[in-house]
Amino acid sequence: MTMPPIDGENVSALTFSGIQDALKTDAPSQADVSTTISSPPPLPELDASLLQCTYVAPDNLQPIPSLSDPSLTQQRQSTDHMIQAKWNSTSGWSAPTLCAFAPLTLSPMASCLHYATQCFEGMKVYRGHDGKLRLFRPERNCERLLKSTTRIALPAFPPEEVLKLIAALCATDAKRWLPADQPGRFLYIRPTMLGTEAAVGVQRPNEALLCIFLAVLPVLDAGSGPGIKLLASQADMVRAWPGGFGWAKVGANYGPSLVAQGEARRRGFDQILWLYGEEGVVTEAGASNFFVVWRTRESEGGKLQLVTARLDEGIVLDGVTRRSVIELAREKLPGSSSSDRDRDGDGSGLEAVEVVERMFTMQEIADAAGEGRLLEAFVSGTAWFIAPVASIHFRGQDIVVPGKGVYTGFLKRCLTGIMWGCDGWQAHEWGFVVDEEKVV
Amino acid sequence: MTMPPIDGENVSALTFSGIQDALKTDAPSQADVSTTISSPPPLPELDASLLQCTYVAPDNLQPIPSLSDPSLTQQRQSTDHMIQAKWNSTSGWSAPTLCAFAPLTLSPMASCLHYATQCFEGMKVYRGHDGKLRLFRPERNCERLLKSTTRIALPAFPPEEVLKLIAALCATDAKRWLPADQPGRFLYIRPTMLGTEAAVGVQRPNEALLCIFLAVLPVLDAGSGPGIKLLASQADMVRAWPGGFGWAKVGANYGPSLVAQGEARRRGFDQILWLYGEEGVVTEAGASNFFVVWRTRESEGGKLQLVTARLDEGIVLDGVTRRSVIELAREKLPGSSSSDRDRDGDGSGLEAVEVVERMFTMQEIADAAGEGRLLEAFVSGTAWFIAPVASIHFRGQDIVVPGKGVYTGFLKRCLTGIMWGCDGWQAHEWGFVVDEEKVV
Numbered sequence: 001m002t003m004p005p006i007d008g009e010n011v012s013a014l015t016f017s018g019i020q021d022a023l024k025t026d027a028p029s030q031a032d033v034s035t036t037i038s039s040p041p042p043l044p045e046l047d048a049s050l051l052q053c054t055y056v057a058p059d060n061l062q063p064i065p066s067l068s069d070p071s072l073t074q075q076r077q078s079t080d081h082m083i084q085a086k087w088n089s090t091s092g093w094s095a096p097t098l099c100a101f102a103p104l105t106l107s108p109m110a111s112c113l114h115y116a117t118q119c120f121e122g123m124k125v126y127r128g129h130d131g132k133l134r135l136f137r138p139e140r141n142c143e144r145l146l147k148s149t150t151r152i153a154l155p156a157f158p159p160e161e162v163l164k165l166i167a168a169l170c171a172t173d174a175k176r177w178l179p180a181d182q183p184g185r186f187l188y189i190r191p192t193m194l195g196t197e198a199a200v201g202v203q204r205p206n207e208a209l210l211c212i213f214l215a216v217l218p219v220l221d222a223g224s225g226p227g228i229k230l231l232a233s234q235a236d237m238v239r240a241w242p243g244g245f246g247w248a249k250v251g252a253n254y255g256p257s258l259v260a261q262g263e264a265r266r267r268g269f270d271q272i273l274w275l276y277g278e279e280g281v282v283t284e285a286g287a288s289n290f291f292v293v294w295r296t297r298e299s300e301g302g303k304l305q306l307v308t309a310r311l312d313e314g315i316v317l318d319g320v321t322r323r324s325v326i327e328l329a330r331e332k333l334p335g336s337s338s339s340d341r342d343r344d345g346d347g348s349g350l351e352a353v354e355v356v357e358r359m360f361t362m363q364e365i366a367d368a369a370g371e372g373r374l375l376e377a378f379v380s381g382t383a384w385f386i387a388p389v390a391s392i393h394f395r396g397q398d399i400v401v402p403g404k405g406v407y408t409g410f411l412k413r414c415l416t417g418i419m420w421g422c423d424g425w426q427a428h429e430w431g432f433v434v435d436e437e438k439v440v
Numbered sequence: 441m442t443m444p445p446i447d448g449e450n451v452s453a454l455t456f457s458g459i460q461d462a463l464k465t466d467a468p469s470q471a472d473v474s475t476t477i478s479s480p481p482p483l484p485e486l487d488a489s490l491l492q493c494t495y496v497a498p499d500n501l502q503p504i505p506s507l508s509d510p511s512l513t514q515q516r517q518s519t520d521h522m523i524q525a526k527w528n529s530t531s532g533w534s535a536p537t538l539c540a541f542a543p544l545t546l547s548p549m550a551s552c553l554h555y556a557t558q559c560f561e562g563m564k565v566y567r568g569h570d571g572k573l574r575l576f577r578p579e580r581n582c583e584r585l586l587k588s589t590t591r592i593a594l595p596a597f598p599p600e601e602v603l604k605l606i607a608a609l610c611a612t613d614a615k616r617w618l619p620a621d622q623p624g625r626f627l628y629i630r631p632t633m634l635g636t637e638a639a640v641g642v643q644r645p646n647e648a649l650l651c652i653f654l655a656v657l658p659v660l661d662a663g664s665g666p667g668i669k670l671l672a673s674q675a676d677m678v679r680a681w682p683g684g685f686g687w688a689k690v691g692a693n694y695g696p697s698l699v700a701q702g703e704a705r706r707r708g709f710d711q712i713l714w715l716y717g718e719e720g721v722v723t724e725a726g727a728s729n730f731f732v733v734w735r736t737r738e739s740e741g742g743k744l745q746l747v748t749a750r751l752d753e754g755i756v757l758d759g760v761t762r763r764s765v766i767e768l769a770r771e772k773l774p775g776s777s778s779s780d781r782d783r784d785g786d787g788s789g790l791e792a793v794e795v796v797e798r799m800f801t802m803q804e805i806a807d808a809a810g811e812g813r814l815l816e817a818f819v820s821g822t823a824w825f826i827a828p829v830a831s832i833h834f835r836g837q838d839i840v841v842p843g844k845g846v847y848t849g850f851l852k853r854c855l856t857g858i859m860w861g862c863d864g865w866q867a868h869e870w871g872f873v874v875d876e877e878k879v880v
Contacts, residue, residue, distance in 0.1 A: 075641040103545045108651050116556040116691035153698035200655045201515040204698050211548050215640045238683030243676050245696045251556035252692030256685045258593035262644050
């Protein structure tokens, strides 16, 4: 999409790249401000070291559900505690609190209930096969939370303080909810930021709440089965668009997707594959990123490629799993110029793969399938992890993904090793080990 | 924007026009269903006649603020009561309740806090100069609330039942908060629907809450001053897009607009004028609809036109005030074929005006201004009513709107008469008189 010229005179509202630049220089901004006589003192920053803990009495702790508990599919089970921190525009961040998981009390006028001043993150904490408790690249989620809050006019914070709070909650609850003798279990971590000011005006909220809780989820991983079935979206249901907020993890991206998603499920598909524009550009699948492995035509070199949508249009989420897949593929798979690749990983027996981030269309996938060049497709995300795609329904036809999942499987095994500390990946830098003996 | 062909095979998710069609035939759907032996009994519908009232004790009623109370600018003041009704997917709608205005209790997992499963309406109740309490075309707001809930997978309801509940709340609180001896006052009515299910999965909520409250707002009407100053949006901040939800009053349209709006205010403008696409199509101003009055070029007939964006692209809200302006202009202003027009209204002394709903661009406005053909511009909505526009900042230039506001003023006087029951408009069908002696 060609944009009209930007003259610097009209509103220079924060953009995707603008927010990225701002993060590099401005966050944490308030703490770095050098005060002069004329400046007001900086407002208190979010500070995890001030955490005030009020624990649930041992007798009132909930029983830990077994993994086969059918109620887990409802995704309603929280752990015992949560963390909250309040902000307002005149007094800054208050001391965060850790207390029993309990309902929130919000004015019926609260901004987050009317104007979607809300954003969140999705992460997991893993009980490793080496007994350790790990997060996976959590600093990336905390940085993305800051980008999301900035996009919807919610307050800034130092991302590393949110990470400390997440670790504190995991040290408190994951220790018990992920027993050391049950490696392979995980909890889902949901940090969320809400505009809480009770005022009906459409305006930047002057009050906000950071809330972090843990939920017990079933394993959504589609495993080694044939894979999930996707339904390509129609032009009358578009998830995101240039100049919008598809790149941010804001609530506004989700509610409007539920009608199409429900229709897909009713028709026997697992997720919507979201297309964009008249060319049918492939963006995301459900709330996950989307990858294909195909071979280019002989006239284009017959190269094996791992392809996913690029980020700079701002319509695709910068998924932590997406980024990790790309980085692992570039590092561990033999590349098109393989001399500079790590040939010691598991992937050394595989054919060279070129990793490509670009916009590509549904028709390109259909052509690759029709010409026998489509090998694999998978979605990547925190909730569904790496799920192979079995078929895509597009304009009346099922495009069947024929591959045996060699590359999908390789990438999934790498990530599994890092997340659960096994298969020689125990010391990988992406694994963040939670100190279970130290809350803050 | 040209859309790819629709083959009826892909997801036939609800669209703007689809929802309109559905409303014609399906709502209220459950109540009309003819039950057969094999059908489960229909779930209870929302039923205002079941309203259960628990009133605030007379000693605990709040004092009525004076219109000059500076705290009103904060838009935080509610009246004494609110109405709530709960829904869930297995038991339908419960009996609505009227009780003291009080905080809501929501799980930290509630769908509306993460996935923006939330929508609302904005209306006013007016204390007329004839002493009567009136709503303005409230059935249109209730029908639009149903369209909005449908777009974000929240439950359906008979719109007329929501209207009865609104009337009940007005009969309870507006009677006291809009004293009969203070004609011209109003309260803002905020019905809202929230997805309340406590589950972290991205899915259609199985529980929802309808909440209706009244707020005391200051007069936002820009009055007879020179008018508001608009700042044209840049291409990197786009409010709505085809296939999205700009036509619905869902929270997801508002939070993402706050950064641009805040930047506009910081730079001394009142609102953003939202443009769309590379051609700079003019859509909405802030959260209001936008109109211009211009004269076409002599080569195009030199006709006076009242122009606003059309609705069928789905990127503009179907504003009740917008629709009323169009209908009043067509009925009461002399038209281009004026023989069939009402020449008895106040507008008979004005020049003939053609009312046009079409997509038009910022460049067309700039050209009209440069060629001396731009006469007036105004925004229309419930909160800001009819506010004349003084200037639009676009690509480094201020486009000044030179007109004396003759047409803007005429239309505003018509609406004022209907809303506040004066100037001979007391019996207009758009004025819905609330029976203050009857709650349900």
